Amino acid sequence: MGFEGIGASVRRKEDRRFLRGQGNYTDDINRPGQTYAYIRRADRPHARILRIDTAAAAASAGVLAVFTGADIAADQLGGIPCGWQIHNKDGSPMAEPMHPVIATGKVRHVGDPVAVVVAESRQHAKDAAEKLVIDYEDLPAVATMRDAIAPGAPLVHDDAPGNQCYDWHIGDREATEAAFARAAHVVKLDLLNNRLIPNAMEPRAAIGEFDSNSGDYTLYTTSQNPHVIRLLMGAFVLHIPENKLRVVAPDVGGGFGSKIYHYAEEAIVTWAAGKLMRPVKWTAERSESFMSDAHGRDHDSTAEMALDADGKFLALRVRTLCNMGAYLSTFAPCVPTYLYATLLAGVYATPAIYAEVRAVFTNTVPVDAYRGAGRPEASYLLERLVDVIAADTGIDRIKLRRMNFIPADAFPYQTPVALQYDSGDYVATLEAALKQADFAGFPARRAAAKAAGKLRGIGISTYLEACGIAPSAVVGSLGARAGLYEVANIRVHPTGSVTVFTGTHSHGQGHETTLAQLVCSQLGVPMEQIEVVHGDTAKIPFGMGTYGSRSLAVGGSAMVKAMDKIIAKGRKIAAHLMEASVEDVTFEDGAFKVAGTDKSKTLTDVSLAAYVPHNYPIEELEPGLEETAFYDPKNFTYPGGCHICEVEIDPDTGVTRVVNFTAVDDVGRVINPMIVEGQVQGGVAQGIGQALLENAVYDASGQLLSGSMMDYTMPRADNLPNITVGTESTLCTHNPLGVKGCGEVGAIGSPPAVINAVVDALSEFGVRHLDMPASPQKIWSIIEAARGRMAAE
Amino acid sequence: MPQVSLTVNGKQHSVEVEGRTLLVELLREKLALTGTHVGCDTSQCGACVVHVNGMAVKSCTMLAMQAEGAKVTTIEGLAAADGTLHPMQEMFREHHALQCGFCTPGMVMTAIDLIQSHPQGITEEQIRDGLEGNLCRCTGYHNIVKAIAAAWPLMHGKTAQAAE
Incomplete structure (x- = not known):
């Protein structure tokens, strides 16, 4: 067996x-006596529910029950809670309308649950749901953010005037205005960040179960954070005390943020299981996923940069309109505020920044965090703006970036928008990427493409993210209704094998391997003797789950702390066994040694003594070798880097092919390079998807047009290039592993690199900007229009 | 209810199904072979690909009754009895071609058919084209393509150079 610790693939x-x-x-699990729920959803965006006739459905074969909003109300269930409260500019709290588990009174988006049929089989439930008769009175809907803020617009919620959720700001307005007043240049850009549908390959599913003997409820669910679901659903919706509610998130087939949130279906199956005294299972069909999983992004922004005569950034002013959808999903309000506007310094030493963010309700599916969450929107805005500044002022785009970078010797660096960066070296990642991508050789490749009738472009993005979420006191002061520490319990068994119980959750990230490598390195235990347990509130301590690239930075740090305690206790046991003083006992390579002697005890000797304490300092020390540690991070972590994309456009079809993609990221210390590379490649694929292919489209009436995998363009193998990944690390200074996080960098850095490349390829047609996705139709139209103009001139 | 008889992973089964029961429902719900997954409802994602008489088929596009008399292989039927992985499974592991694992069974079944149907060798472009019916949201396909290319010589009993 070769080396398996930190740094090994x-x-x-x-x-x-x-x-x-x-x-x-979850859908692979079947419980004895299981029944099946099917949810009848609103087929219209905004309507009053006049009548639901359940008689025919209830009489249908195999049906056990039909539930509507009236049943939820009769049982006094709470609404789906929101986990974050933002305050308006004037200090008043955001509008936070009720989000009923099943629609009551009105439906507010296509996909809103209206009735639930529970039956002996999925087919019975589905057949019966067709027999529900629902009378609606259609109401005018607001499908877009611009519709929502128009004077006299129909209201999604009566208690949210003007459809406004909040009107928030950050930064120094006066300093920013003053800088604009003295600027030599001002460059302005309007841009959209397109709405996306996460589409983890496993559709959401949930099974509720009730044990009438014990009064215990169990929920199996496709979640990234089972304890968060237990807290939200138990305390706020179903009023089940935590000791009576177990939440299991078993293998989960991808999340990307969309499986963080507490969804109505989880409450429905748990509640129904209690009423029917039988397990109730629900599995989303993909078309349900499209209209019920939280969507992502959907920003409409104006960005302006004030520059001095040399191109130094003086101030950034941003106005963003962001979409909350019809209801507030768990993290939704914090995404366009504290995960977005706080990142608007990016990698640049811009002295003054002022951002205003206005969040609105629309008759669309709720919008929440999707891979990167707020940070892709910030990096896209900045990195597009920087390229536009370069084009407008004639300053080389690389030179412009370099002259405005926060220098490597300026850390810790306090930005004007709250965050304090701990470490980074933006020149290092830029230079490594330029070399890796053979940037210098691009003109020759462009000329060759031109000779072949193709348009070739190259785009750069130098991005930053803040992750490792998050210091509890900081996020608490910003409106989070939860702490964001992490926890680990490390159990060394009598014969020296180890089980790790982690509060983080793996749904593709490979924690069972990476976290085991931490143990392998720190305790010297072979990989095959380490087990990582996650995803079951009955087994693991209360942790906050996995999102915001936090599992290693926060969860891994908790493990290090717990293992430090194991070693500290082990030294005392070993000192007793070797009749030495504790001060003289060291721990290295899996063994306790007495300094200056050849005396040594393995971890197994010590663990055996701990559990069979015959020869043991029992007066001073408890038996056993198991420790729990909670870790609350001191700061966010700040991965960053440089992505370079090279595209080739066929001017006759408008089809863009990504021919090269290079990512050089600073993710801090790398535990498993193979997994880091895979995470970056996956993130880049989603970023290329956003830039070129994906778009959630509603028509003017509020119908979701891209509501299936036939209509929403998921990136396929033949749409994507090979993705070259490198790392150029500085260490995080405030966590014990020096790790920063790698789950989101790919999706954050790549979209602006792609669009910058597309704009570069189209530069000869006078294109300054185009909104994502850069679809063939959009590009073809731009080229055709430009050719028309050129011909006319 | 009608009866369908078929062989799955070498085992003979005779099962009662509804006329509308899909092959994937038969596998998952009647035979408890939950390795074959359902990721969509429009035959786009390929998570449900199995082999029917040696050919890769999306088992959500086929009625269970159409499999009468067929020999079906699912992901559970690939590894040898002693646990030795099929070369494609081994290459997926070696090249980190899976993350959440949900698309993996369908991806592996498609990949095996792809390699079997290219005995003369296969290019990266052919692999990417051949994966057109299988979606993965985690990997960006990069490592899947690598794994499939690496499996070609193993499956065709050639040296590594032959694939290049």
């Missing part, structure tokens, strides 16, 4: 079960 422990079809996803 260890092959994943979890793969063996996934590759043999032995994964245990």
Whole structure:
């Protein structure tokens, strides 16, 4: 067995079960006596529910119950809670309308649950749901943010005047205005960040179960954070005390943020299981996923940069309109504020920044965090703006970036928008990427493409993110209704094998491997003797789950702390066994040694003594070798880097092909390079998807047009290039591992690199900007229009 | 209810199904072979690909009754009895071609058919084209393409150079 600790590309422990079809996803679980729920959803965006006739459905074969909003109300269930409260500019709290588990009174988006049929089989439930008769009175809908803020617009919620959720700001307005007043140049850009549908490959599913003997409820669910679901659903919706509610998130087939939130279906199956005294299972069909999973992005922004005569950034002013959808999803309000506007300094030493963010309700699916969450929107805005500044002022885009970078010796660096960056070296990642991408050789490649009738462009983005979410006191002061520490319990068994119980959750990230590598390195235990347990509130301590690239930075740090405690206790046991003083006992390479002697005890000697304490300092020390540690981070972590994209456009069809993609990221210390590379590649694929292919489209009436995988363009193997990944690391200074996080960098850095490349390729047609996705139709139209203009001139 | 008889992973089964029951429903719900997944409802994602008489088929596009008399292989039927992985499974593991694992069974079944149907060798472009019916949201396909290319010589009993 070769080296398997920190830094080794260890092959994943979890793969063996996934590759043999032995994964245990929620829909693979079947409970004895299980029934099936089917949800009848609103087929219209905004309507009053006049009448629901359930008689025919209830009489249909195999049906056990039909539930509507009236049943939810009769049982006094709470609404789906929101986990974050933003305050308006004037200090008043955001509008926070009720989000009923099943629609009551009105439906507010296509996909809103209207009735639930529970039956002996999925087919019975679905057949019966067709027999529900629902009378609606259609209401005018607001499909877009611009519709929502128009004077006299129909209201999504009567208690949210003007459809406004909040009107928030950050930064120094006066300093920013003053800088604009003295600027030599001002460059302005309007841009949209297109709405996306996450589409994890596993559709959401949930099974509720009730044990009438014990009064215990169990929920199996496709979640990134089972304890958060237990807290939100138990305390706010179903009023089940935590000791009576177990939430299990087994193998989960991708999340990307969309499986963070507490969804109505989880409450429905748990509540229904209690009423029917039988397990109730619900599995989304993909078309339901499209209209019920939280969507992502959807910003409409104006950005302006004030510059001095040399091109130094003086101040940035941003106005953003962001979409909350019809209801507030769990994290929604914080995404366009504290995960977006706080990142608007990016990698640049812009002295003054002022951002205003206005969030609005529309008759669309709720919008929440999707891979990167707020940070892709910030980096897209900045990195597009910087390229436009370069084009407008004639300053080379690389030179412009370099002259405005926060220098490597300026850390810790306090930005004008709250964050304090701990470390980074933006020149290093830029230079590594330029070299890796053979930037210098681009003109020759462009000329060759031109000779072949193709338009070739190259685009750069130098981005930053803040992750490792998050210091609890900081986020608490910003409106979070939860702490964002993490927890680990490390159990050294009598014979020296180890089980890790982590509050983080793996749904593709490979924690069972990476977290085991931490143990392998710190305690010297071989990989095959380490087990990582996650995803079951009955087994793991209360942790906050996985999102915001937090699992290693926060969860891994908790593990390090717990293992420090194991070693500290182990030294005392070893000192007793070797009749030495504790001060003389060291721990290295899995063994306790007495300094200056050849005396040594293995971790197994010590663990055995701890559990069979015959020869043991029992007066001073408890038996056993198991420790729990909670870790609350001191700061966010700040990965960043440089992405370079090279595209080739066929001017006759408008089709863009990404021919090269290079990512050089600073993710801090790398535990498993193979997994880091895979995470970056996956993130880049989603970023290329956003830039070129994906778009959630509603028509003017509020119908979701891109409501299936036939209509929403998911990136396929033949749409994507090979993705070259490099790392150029500085260490995080405030967590014990020096790790920063790698789950989101790909999706944050790549969209502006792609669009910058597309704009570069189209530069000869006078294109200054185009909004994502850069679809063939959009590009073809631009080229055709420009050719028309040129011909006319 | 009608009866369908078929062989799945070498085992003979005779199962009662509804006329509308899909092959994937038969596999997952009647035979408890939950390795075959359902990721969409429009035959786009390929998570449900199995082999029917040796050919890759999306098992959500086929009625269970159409499989009468067929030999079906699912992801559970690939590894040898002693647990030795199929070369494609081994290459997926070696090249980190899976993350959440949900698309993996369908991806592996498609990949095996792809390699079997290219005995003369296969290019990266052919692999990417061949994966057109399988969606993965985690990997960006980069490592899947690598794994499939690496499996070609193993499956065709050639040296590594032959694939290049």
